[in-house]
Amino acid sequence: MKKVSRVVAVAAASSVVLAGCSGGGPGGGSGKISDGKIVLGVLTDESGPYAELAGKGAVEAVKMAVEDYKAQYGSKAVTQKIDVVDADTQNKPDVANTKAAELYDRQQADVVLDVPNSAAALSVATQAKNHKKLYIDISAASTALHGASCNKYTFQYAYDTRMLAYGTGTAVTKNGAKNWYIVYPDYAFGQDMQKSFTAAVGTAGGTVQAHDPTPFPGQDFSTYLLKAKSASPKPDVLGIMQAGGDLQNLVKQYNSFKLADAGIPMAVGLMTLTDIHSLGPDAFAGVEFTDPWYWNFDATNRAWADKFQARTGKRPTFVDAANYSAALQYLKTVQTAGTDASDSVVKGLEGAKVDDLFGRGGTIRAADHLLVHDAYLAKVKPAAQVSTDWDYEQIVQTIPGDQAFAPAAESGCKL
Amino acid sequence: MPRGAAGGGALRVENLVAGYGQGTVLHEVSLHVAPGEIVTLVGRNGAGKTTLLRCVMGLHKPSAGRVLWGGSDVTAVAAHRRAAAGFGWVQDDRGVFATLTVEENLLLPKVSGGGWPLERIYEYFPALKQRRRSMGTQLSGGEQQMLALARVLRTGARLLLCDEPSEGLSPLFVDKIGEVLTQIKKDGIGVLLIEQNIRFASRVADRHYPLVDGRLQEPIANGDLAERELELLDHLGL
Amino acid sequence: MTNFLEQVFNGLVSGSFYALLALGLAVIFGILGVVNFAHGAFYMLGAFGSWLALDKAGIGFWPALLLVPLALGLFGALLERIAVSRLASLDPLYNFLLTFGVTLVLQDLVVRFYGVGSQPYSAPKELQGTISLGLFDYPKYQAFVLVAALVVCSAVWLAFTRTRVGMVVRAATERPDVARALGVDVRRWIAPVFGFGIWLAGLSGVLAAPMRSVNPLMGSDLVITVFAVVVIGGLGSVSGAVIAGFALGLIEALGELYAPFLAQVLVFVVMAAVLLWRPAGLFGRQEVRA
Numbered sequence: 001m002k003k004v005s006r007v008v009a010v011a012a013a014s015s016v017v018l019a020g021c022s023g024g025g026p027g028g029g030s031g032k033i034s035d036g037k038i039v040l041g042v043l044t045d046e047s048g049p050y051a052e053l054a055g056k057g058a059v060e061a062v063k064m065a066v067e068d069y070k071a072q073y074g075s076k077a078v079t080q081k082i083d084v085v086d087a088d089t090q091n092k093p094d095v096a097n098t099k100a101a102e103l104y105d106r107q108q109a110d111v112v113l114d115v116p117n118s119a120a121a122l123s124v125a126t127q128a129k130n131h132k133k134l135y136i137d138i139s140a141a142s143t144a145l146h147g148a149s150c151n152k153y154t155f156q157y158a159y160d161t162r163m164l165a166y167g168t169g170t171a172v173t174k175n176g177a178k179n180w181y182i183v184y185p186d187y188a189f190g191q192d193m194q195k196s197f198t199a200a201v202g203t204a205g206g207t208v209q210a211h212d213p214t215p216f217p218g219q220d221f222s223t224y225l226l227k228a229k230s231a232s233p234k235p236d237v238l239g240i241m242q243a244g245g246d247l248q249n250l251v252k253q254y255n256s257f258k259l260a261d262a263g264i265p266m267a268v269g270l271m272t273l274t275d276i277h278s279l280g281p282d283a284f285a286g287v288e289f290t291d292p293w294y295w296n297f298d299a300t301n302r303a304w305a306d307k308f309q310a311r312t313g314k315r316p317t318f319v320d321a322a323n324y325s326a327a328l329q330y331l332k333t334v335q336t337a338g339t340d341a342s343d344s345v346v347k348g349l350e351g352a353k354v355d356d357l358f359g360r361g362g363t364i365r366a367a368d369h370l371l372v373h374d375a376y377l378a379k380v381k382p383a384a385q386v387s388t389d390w391d392y393e394q395i396v397q398t399i400p401g402d403q404a405f406a407p408a409a410e411s412g413c414k415l
Numbered sequence: 416m417p418r419g420a421a422g423g424g425a426l427r428v429e430n431l432v433a434g435y436g437q438g439t440v441l442h443e444v445s446l447h448v449a450p451g452e453i454v455t456l457v458g459r460n461g462a463g464k465t466t467l468l469r470c471v472m473g474l475h476k477p478s479a480g481r482v483l484w485g486g487s488d489v490t491a492v493a494a495h496r497r498a499a500a501g502f503g504w505v506q507d508d509r510g511v512f513a514t515l516t517v518e519e520n521l522l523l524p525k526v527s528g529g530g531w532p533l534e535r536i537y538e539y540f541p542a543l544k545q546r547r548r549s550m551g552t553q554l555s556g557g558e559q560q561m562l563a564l565a566r567v568l569r570t571g572a573r574l575l576l577c578d579e580p581s582e583g584l585s586p587l588f589v590d591k592i593g594e595v596l597t598q599i600k601k602d603g604i605g606v607l608l609i610e611q612n613i614r615f616a617s618r619v620a621d622r623h624y625p626l627v628d629g630r631l632q633e634p635i636a637n638g639d640l641a642e643r644e645l646e647l648l649d650h651l652g653l
Numbered sequence: 654m655t656n657f658l659e660q661v662f663n664g665l666v667s668g669s670f671y672a673l674l675a676l677g678l679a680v681i682f683g684i685l686g687v688v689n690f691a692h693g694a695f696y697m698l699g700a701f702g703s704w705l706a707l708d709k710a711g712i713g714f715w716p717a718l719l720l721v722p723l724a725l726g727l728f729g730a731l732l733e734r735i736a737v738s739r740l741a742s743l744d745p746l747y748n749f750l751l752t753f754g755v756t757l758v759l760q761d762l763v764v765r766f767y768g769v770g771s772q773p774y775s776a777p778k779e780l781q782g783t784i785s786l787g788l789f790d791y792p793k794y795q796a797f798v799l800v801a802a803l804v805v806c807s808a809v810w811l812a813f814t815r816t817r818v819g820m821v822v823r824a825a826t827e828r829p830d831v832a833r834a835l836g837v838d839v840r841r842w843i844a845p846v847f848g849f850g851i852w853l854a855g856l857s858g859v860l861a862a863p864m865r866s867v868n869p870l871m872g873s874d875l876v877i878t879v880f881a882v883v884v885i886g887g888l889g890s891v892s893g894a895v896i897a898g899f900a901l902g903l904i905e906a907l908g909e910l911y912a913p914f915l916a917q918v919l920v921f922v923v924m925a926a927v928l929l930w931r932p933a934g935l936f937g938r939q940e941v942r943a
Contacts, residue, residue, distance in 0.1 A: 047761075049870065052770040186917055214909075215917040217874045219865060220667035222795070223660055223909040230656045245874075248771045248866035256776070256792040256864060258783060278771040278866070474830050498836035510831035514823045522817075523824050525836030570836055 032339035034110065037081035040066070040327055041109030043099055043124065044139070048091030049244045050116035052274040054139045058114050058323040059086040060312050065327035069335075078335050085109065089120050096120035100127040100135075110340045111136060111330050113323055118142035118189055125154040132342050136326045139319050141270065142192055143411070146370040150413035152346060155369040158322035158358075159292040161189070161196045163375055163404045164269050167290030169200030169239075171377050171397065172267045177236035178206040181228045181264070183221070183250070184241035186213035193241040193269045201239075209235060214242070221250045225257045228264065241269040248279055255283060273317050276380055276392040285382040290404075292375055293318035293358050294393050300357050315390040318358075325358035361401055368413035372401040424450035424485060424501070424573045424605060426471070431480035433463075433470050440466045441629045443480070448574065448605040453596060454634075455608045455616045458626035459652045464609045465507060467626070468576045471607065472504045473497045484574075499525060503572025507579050507609070509563040511551040518547040520566055530571030539595075540565050557588035564595055575599060575606045581615050593619055613640075613647065625650040655788045660906050662786075666795045668902020669802030670857050672895045674875070675882040676809060677853030679894035682883070683826035684839075684846045686745050687737065690752040692854050692879065693872030694759040695725055699858015700867045701763055704772040714777040714863065722855035729851025730844040737847065738840075756873070763869040771868035780863075798860050805856065806895045813891055822846055826889060881924045887937025897935060 042062050044054045066082050085107050089096035096115055103109040104127065111134040115121040121140030128135035129151040136155045137145050141164065146156040173180075180201050184190035190213070198208045210231060212224050228238050238259060242250050247268065254266055271289040295305035295315050304324070308316040316324075333348040334340045354362035354371060362373030377397040386392060426448040433441040440463040448454045456464045469475035471482055473494035481490045489497060504510075512520055521536060521543070537544035540561050546554060554562060560580055567575060577596075581589045589612075596606060596619045610616040616623060617640050625632040627650055635643050674696060681689045702721040706712035712720065732755070740747040775781075776794040783790040813819035824832040825839040833839050858872070865871060882901050886893030901920060908919040915922070927935060 047764060047769070049769060049868075051764075052768055212913055213916070219670075219871075219875055220663070220905075222663040222666065223906045226656070226659050226663060227910065230659075245771060245866045245868050245870065248868070252864055252866065256781075256794055258790075258792070274770050278773060278868075280773040280775075283773075472834050474834065493838075494830070494833040495836050495838045498834055502834075504831075504834035506831060506834075510828055510834075512824050512827050512831070514827050515820060519820050523820060523832070523835055523837065527836075566835065 032341070033079045033081075033334075034340055035108045036079070037083060037108075038079060038331070038334060038340050039083045039085060039107060039109045040330070041103035041107060041112045042084065042086040042114055042323065043089060043096060043103060043112050044086065044114040045091045045116045046086070046088035048089070050091060050139060053272050053317050054114055054116050054319045054323075056086075057308075057312055057314065057316065057320045058138070059084065061308065061316065061320040061324040062113060062327040064307065064311070065324045065331065069328060069331040073335060078338060078340075082331070089115065089117070091117055091120070093117065093119040093123050097123040097127060100124040101131075104128075104131040104133050110134065110342070111345075113326055114138045114319070115140055116319075118144070118192075121145060122149055125149060125151060128153040134330070134342055134345060136330065138322045138326060141189065143196070143406075146365075146368040147412045150368055150411070150415060152415055153342060155326075155349065155364065155371070157326045157371045158318065159375070160370070160405070161192045161269075162200075162406050163292070164290045165193065165196035165200040166404055166406075167375055167377050167399050168267050168269065168288060169197045169206075170204045172237055172288055173201050173204035173206035177265070177267070179233065179236045180206060180208045180239050180267075181231055181235035181237070182208055182211040182239040182241060183214055183224050183228070184211060184269075185216035185218070185243070185246055187216050189243065190216065190241050197239055197241065197269060208239075209233070214246075216246065218242075218246050219249060221253050222257060225250075225253055225259060229257065229259055229262055234262075235264055238264050238266045239269065240266050243270045244275070247271070247275055251279060251283055271380075272319075273315065273390065273392065277390065280383065281380055281386055281392045282383045284380040287380045288396065289378055289380075290375055290399070291318060291378040291393065291395075292373075293321045294376060294378060294395060295321070296388075296391050296393070297376070297395055304357050321358045325354065325356050328356065329354055329359070329364075363401075365408050367408035367415070368411040369415070370405060370408075370411070372405045374401050375399045375404040424603065425483075426574050426605060426607065427483040428467075428471065429481045429483065431467070431470060431477050431482070433466055433475060433477040433480075439478075439629065441470070441477070444626075444629075444631045445480075446607075446624055446631060446634075448607050450573070450605050451600050451603045452622070453600055453606040453608060453620045455610045455620045455623045456626050457610065457613070457616070457623050457647060457651060459650075462626045463629040464626055465578055468504070468578055468607065468609065472502055472576055474504075495525075498570060498572075499527060501527075501571070501573035503567035503570055503575045505563045505567055505575065505577045505580060507582070509556075509559045511554070511559045511562055513550060513552040515551050516547065517543055517549055517551060517554065517562060520551050520562055521547075521569055524566060524570040526569055527571045529573070531565075531568045533569075536565045536569065557584050557591075560584060560588060560592065564592070568599075573604055575604060575608075577606060577608045579609050579611060581610065581612050589615055611651065613644065613651075623647065657910075659789050659791070660910050661903065662791060662795075662799070664903035664906030665899055666799050666902070667905065668899035669798050670861060670875070670898075671879060671882045671902050672806055672898025673802055673853050673857040673860075674879045675886060675894035675898045676806060676891065677850035677857075678879060678883045679886065679889055679891050680822075680853075681847055681850035683889035683891070684822065684829075684843055685737070685741065685748070687741075687748040687752070688745075688880070689847075689850065690749060690876070691755040691759065692752075692850075693874075693876030694756040695729065695851050695854035695872070696858040696861070696875065697763070697869060697872035698725055698759060699855035699860075700774070700862040700865070700871060701767075701772070701858070701869070702855070703859045703862040704774045704867050707774065708772070714780075714859075718856070718859050721859050722852045725855030725858075726848040726852030730848030732851075733844045733847035738843065741843075760869050760873065767869070769869055771866040771871075774862040774867050776863035794863055798864070801860060805853075809853075810892065810895070878920050881920050884934055885924050885927045887934030890934065890936040893934060893936025 042059045044058050046055045063084050087099040115124045116139035118140045121137050138158045141161045143160045184194040268289045337344040337348045350366035352364045359373040364371050376395045378393040428446050431444040470477045580592050622634045624634050703717040706717045780794040784793045829839045882897050886897030909916045
């Protein structure tokens with residue numbers, strides 16, 4: 001009895017030493033998996049304004065990734081013990097910060113995924129750095145995550161404000177709307193969006209004649225709408241940087257003040273499938289925006305969306321798809337590395353090619369940990385053209401990843 | 416519940432104990448007021464006079480003891496029902512409604528048998544008629560006191576609980592109040608009066624109860640007041 | 654000039670919601686001495702109720718305008734009877750906490766069943782489009798909201814100043830104990846007045862549904878501003894609440910026009926200034942009782 005336990009102890013000790021020396025080489029053996037299992041923590045907004053965009057759908061998507069990983073590798077999988085745990089940020093940065101620490105420390109999470117709200121995401125990135133564990137951002141759009149605030153353990157996977165601005169700002173300006181009037185919510189995300197759009201419009205040969213900050217959250221935007229309507233010279237387009245409830249308030253009022261009839265169409269910075277669903281497609285009909293992913297783009301996406309709908313009763317948002325892709329990419333990297341030791345996985349992810357339903361033609365840039373992948377310029381269909389439920393978008397153009405995202409040199413990231 | 420007039424209209428307070436939180440303000444207070452009798456409560460500030468009046472009116476819940484009205488126990492009866500049974504309260508700050516006009520102040524009370532009609536009020540208090548469209552607190556202090564008295568007469572109260580009606584008023588108004596109280600007494604209405612002004616009290620009252628630290632002392636008949644005035648002033652701390 | 658007038662209209666329209674909501678809060682505070690934190694939740698239920706009525710029962714805007722506030726008002730009166738009244742004798746803080754709890758429960762129930770997203774609701778056909786106001790065209794629905802709010806506020810004001818019910822409520826609001834000693838059964842009025850305050854919140858919600866995002870959190874953002882309106886108007890002052898409501902809407906709109914950098918904090922700057930100048934609010938009375 002005593003002998004057996006001594007053998008086990010020696011084996012365990014030597015595997016720790018080996019893992020420490022080699023940094024983890026390829027090959028199986030669950031001895032190189034910390035705590036004997038892989039834990040994926042989905043830290044998302046389950047009760048606040050982003051619960052429809054991310055929330056339980058994102059958690060489900062990560063579970064699907066685990067199942068698909070196990071199905072693909074079968075008995076060759078690095079371990080069969082893979083847990084998915086989730087926690088609710090309530091869309092509050094302080095809660096996100098505490099929950100992240102809890103996931104890493106108490107629940108032994110090897111990676112944390114998602115985290116809507118840029119302020120929350122930035123605090124989770126710091127936790128990841130301190131714990132030397134991975135964080136893959138999905139829902140937060142701040143460029144700082146792969147820029148000034150980047151760190152070795154943090155990855156940005158789905159999109160950033162620059163991508164949203166580049167796609168929409170460039171396309172709309174090149175289509176003839178040279179003169180922009182921008183309204184943006186007066187907090188970090190809105191200010192970021194405003195700057196990114198102003199830059200994109202300028203590059204495309206247009207000008208921003210005015211940009212108005214609005215209170216956040218806001219109920220009544222009629223003052224701003226009338227200001228834009230009566231502005232001189234008449235703007236070619238109203239750039240709306242509001243998101244979520246503010247966006248819906250604003251668009252309802254945009255429609256009742258008949259700005260479209262006055263020849264001022266809207267361009268929306270960040271719009272999601274759930275936004276269109278909330279107001280109905282007619283409220284947005286014809287509006288162009290940039291989408292990181294759309295469920296009804298092609299047969300591959302549709303097939304996955306059907307599986308997702310069977311489990312959740314709704315169509316996946318881009319956040320759901322990106323969470324799925326990121327989780328799968330993480331597991332595949334662990335498989336290749338043969339260990340879930342953070343430094344090895346980071347090394348494996350850097351420069352990795354991602355080519356699944358989300359990350360088309362994608363590469364994870366080693367310089368700033370951003371997944372560069374194709375984005376799409378989408379247009380909202382009028383209700384009359386919507387053939388099935390949630391089929392709200394028509395993809396106008398595919399924007400190649402290297403155009404959608406800024407070059408690594410511009411990110412300002414020092415890893 | 417009997418209205419005061421029918422049931423003899425006598426108020427009887429038996430062994431009343433009351434306080435706020437843990438502190439006791441009134442200790443076993445017993446007194447009575449007969450119809451047509453004016454009885455004063457005399458005591459220093461904080462002796463418990465106002466608390467006693469609030470207990471009688473049903474605005475403060477005593478912790479022990481009983482309040483009897485015409486022989487029946489009203490200790491558990493709500494204030495608005497006591498008002499209907501003939502209790503009337505004139506608050507020390509007069510309780511005039513600032514957001515109501517003078518006339519609305521007079522129209523607010525539930526009027527029952529024996530209540531003064533508006534015409535009689537205006538006849539008796541011509542100043543109120545003149546200012547009936549003014550808001551309650553635009554009146555002078557004396558006029559407000561008249562309004563408070565007039566208002567309670569509208570209810571047809573058979574027992575008046577008056578909290579320092581003469582306080583801060585000019586001699587002219589003090590005289591008018593004396594006149595009103597005398598009239599009320601003639602109508603057979605009982606009055607329990609808090610009064611610091613002994614000159615005024617001695618002109619209208621039948622008996623005086625000194626209240627010292629929440630304990631009621633032996634009453635002094637008004638006739639004996641002249642010789643026991645020093646004793647009373649001592650209770651008042653003057 | 655035309656532009657300025659249009660902005661004045663905008664201010665009055667958003668002021669309409671402040672006025673209706675603040676009026677309900679003021680009435681409830683007056684008679685109960687309780688700040689009803691759940692006011693925003695009932696506003697949300699007004700809007701959500703309209704959507705539910707349409708989505709589940711095919712009940713359109715006009716019937717909803719009658720039915721939804723009525724149902725909420727009755728629910729409010731019931732809430733007063735079974736919960737609020739039980740805490741009335743304690744420190745008002747208890748009832749504030751109760752209404753805070755009610756807010757969370759109501760919001761979470763809606764989230765639980767319908768999610769956090771917003772629901773589609775549009776103006777009735779006859780109120781879509783614009784109406785010419787001489788110098789400019791204005792959205793019909795927004796104009797309707799302003800007229801409706803003015804009518805309701807005037808009717809409430811008339812009822813308060815010209816009827817016996819109003820007189821009794823004013824008296825009970827100002828000095829409940831004096832009113833009781835004059836034979837007025839104050840407690841009988843509390844549930845109906847509470848219900849009426851909730852009715853106003855529900856009505857604002859129904860009015861908001863066609864022009865604002867209908868989501869479970871729509872009330873929680875707004876209620877903070879409305880608290881500021883009530884404080885500016887003077888706690889418990891009915892006319893103060895209405896005047897401050899419209900005035901604040903106006904100030905906000907013109908502030909957004911001429912000083913956009915202040916827009917975010919303007920309401921609270923105004924509140925602080927008013928409180929420094931008149932601690933009881935513009936129309937509030939100083940506390941007379943010791």
